[in-house]
Amino acid sequence: MRPAATKMASVLDGQLWKQMMVSGAKALELKKHDVDALNVFPVPDGDTGTNMFLTIQSAARDAEKISSQSIGEVAAAASMGSLMGARGNSGVILSQLLRGIAKGLEGLQTANSLQVAQALQAGVDTAYKAVMKPVEGTILTVSKETARAALAAAKSGGSLLETLQEAQEKGFKSLAKTPDMLPVLKQAGVVDAGGQGFLVILGGWISALTGETLTSDTISDGESSPEQHIHKSVELKQEEFLQVESLDYPYCTEFLVKGTDLRVEQMKQDLLDRGDCLLVVGTPEVVKIHVHVKNPGKILDYAIQWGSLHEVQIHNMLEQNENMAHAMKEKTSENPSQPLKEFGVVAVAMGQGIADVFISLGADEVVFGGQTMNPSTEDLAAAVRKVPAKQVFILPNNGNIVMAARQVKDVVSERQVHVIPSKSIPQGISALLSFNSEGDAEGNIQTMERGLSGVCSGEVTYAVRDSQYGDLTISDGDLLGLVEDVIVTTGKSLHEVAQSTLDKMEWKTHDLVTIFYGEDTKLEEVERLQDWLREENPSVEVEVHPGRQPLYYYIFGVE
CATH class of the missing domain: 1.25.40.340 (DhaL domain)
Incomplete structure (x- = not known):
């Protein structure tokens, strides 16, 4: 007591x-x-x-x-x-x-x-x-x-x-x-x-x-x-x-360190208190570092002690936010008297390439977010308000965003909001393909929700710690294959883990495999996977898109 x-x-x-x-x-x-x-x-x-x-x-x-x-x-x-x-x-x-x-x-x-x-x-x-x-x-x-x-x-x-x-x-x-x-x-x-x-x-x-x-x-x-x-x-x-309304750590700093005997865990611990959104992954020969900091120079000075620096990228997020706000202001000022259409769509995407796909399929607004960066109810509400429509459908495309999306109804009164509970990017795309702008709201809700069940979703990412999951013994840095948010396979080779994940999704018995490859996935890896799919079953159609998503090497949709 x-x-x-x-x-x-x-x-x-x-x-x-x-x-x-x-x-x-x-x-x-x-x-x-x-x-x-x-x-x-x-x-x-x-x-x-x-x-x-x-x-x-x-x-x-x-x-x-x-x-x-x-x-x-x-x-x-x-x-x-x-x-x-x-x-x-x-x-x-x-x-x-x-x-x-x-x-x-x-x-x-x-x-x-x-x-x-x-x-x-x-x-x-x-x-x-x-x-x-x-x-x-x-x-x-x-x-x-x-x-x-x-x-x-x-x-x-x-x-x-x-x-x-x-x-x-x-x-x-x-x-x-x-x-x-x-x-x-x-x-x-x-x-x-x-x-x-x-x-x-x-x-x-x-x-x-x-x-x-x-x-x-x-x-x-x-x-x-x-x-x-x-x-x-x-x-x-x-x-x-x-x-304080500005970012505490305004510089997004990302680079590779190449050397010998690079100690990933020690580098991670050394950088832990120097910024925010820290990501340190790699091997004894190559380590990728991503961190938001106040002074990028100090991080680079630290890292160069370990080896040579490559692909250094530094972005001023304050400037990016200001530019985005300016662009949004210009957009909302265009055609202020534009008449409202009946239906509109807001989708959440975790990469520019994925966002481009949603826009090409008819989404009016895309909110950037997903794993590690869930948009707020306010972010989603702001997007809904920008859509020139009486009724707006929201595609959260992530299970951890659905509840925030449902709260938009409580804060937006000038639009009728419908949430289609898509929990993955492939589900969201399938739902959007089922959308009929000439139909009615109830009919669209039913067909879009049916579309969610017609696609199987998979992902390939990496482990951030040692763990035991079911029968799988996982080590920090291992590659992981997930099907419907369940870890189904693990390994060291990206190609082999991708193959195993797709096999767990029973891709050979379906008609279409859609692949979104991430910002860290090499094109030769993507081409190698495409070749394997065509050799294994040439009757299955394969679509490949540069999703440019972070953290996830692949996002798969099988339908």
Whole structure:
């Protein structure tokens, strides 16, 4: 049991809730990479912590804009901010928790410990209702047990601080049990990432109440956190955190290092604290580094100690964002009186080549995103608003984006929004090919959703850690083949893993194989795979497109 809390604020008002939201966001900013590392698959798309951080950060920023001291009004603003900023399934569930909390605090000027506990319970109820098939052993379970403990503590006369501390303690116990509820967590040797992220935020709320300086070391991880942590000591500076609208690491820096005895893991650890979105992969002879930094020169100076530098690319993302914003402004200013057509389509794509395909097939707007870069509800809503149509279909094309897409209906009132739950790029393309601009909405929904079931999706990527998945023993850096998001094969040769993945998809019994090759896939590898397909079964049509997607060497569609 933790020591009794010092009696501090007896009630929660709007000002204190703002501080708690900021503190919760800062706590997760410090721990987001630890939460990302809890991904059950060893593939390079662990982004739960990042998605939840961007969601809570958006909530905190909107809360800060409210001058009222009313807890109800500030909570409502935070809820709307989280709704607009929600990214990924974990971010959407977090936004629903905050939405329910706001409902529980609606109309209140201040809230005592019991009212706060009841609001937490309202948040859990709202989150469960928002998920079509709630799964225990996830953030839902952890938040449910947390709310129950909060209610019990508050009803026993606990102060606001004591109530949240008891809730967190119970939450960590619940988190530790998540591997027993979900076999996939036990097999991967991790606890639920969403649950961990929620408890990190709760820890930030507690720090705001105690006035404790927020650092990586002072944020409680419970007994079930990863053994290795990123240790930083960053004091919470509320104004600086919320008012900076520019990117902290504006230069996207990417290059190859060639040498002998290159130590990938050591390079990764050395660069861990020097930027964001770090990717270090390769062999003892060639290592690829991708990182967002403040000063690219320092990264290059470090890397050149290991060997020679090749294919150095540095992009100013601030300039790219400004250019994109300017282009969007010009686009929306064109033909302002353009009449609305009946239907339009918004698609999500994870590479320029894939985006080009969607545009060629009739999509009106493409939102860039996918693995590791889930677009927010606000991003999708902005795209919907740009489509000159009365009704807009959204193709999320990723299972982790579907929930955020469904929330667009809650924030866009000037368009009728329909979400076709495509969970892969091939599914999205199949659905779009089924779209009939001359048909009606219900008919299109039915035919597009039928189109999803007519295609099998596969991918080839790489492992980011050692792991055991079913009967497969996976080593860091191994190539992985996935079919419908399930790892089915692994190996060292890209060609062999691609062949094995396609065989698992039973491609020879179908009519068409579509291949999108990634930005890191060599053309000779693509041609070699094409030749093999034609030799094995020349009757199957093969389409090849430069998808230019990151992280995934191939995306396959078989139908």
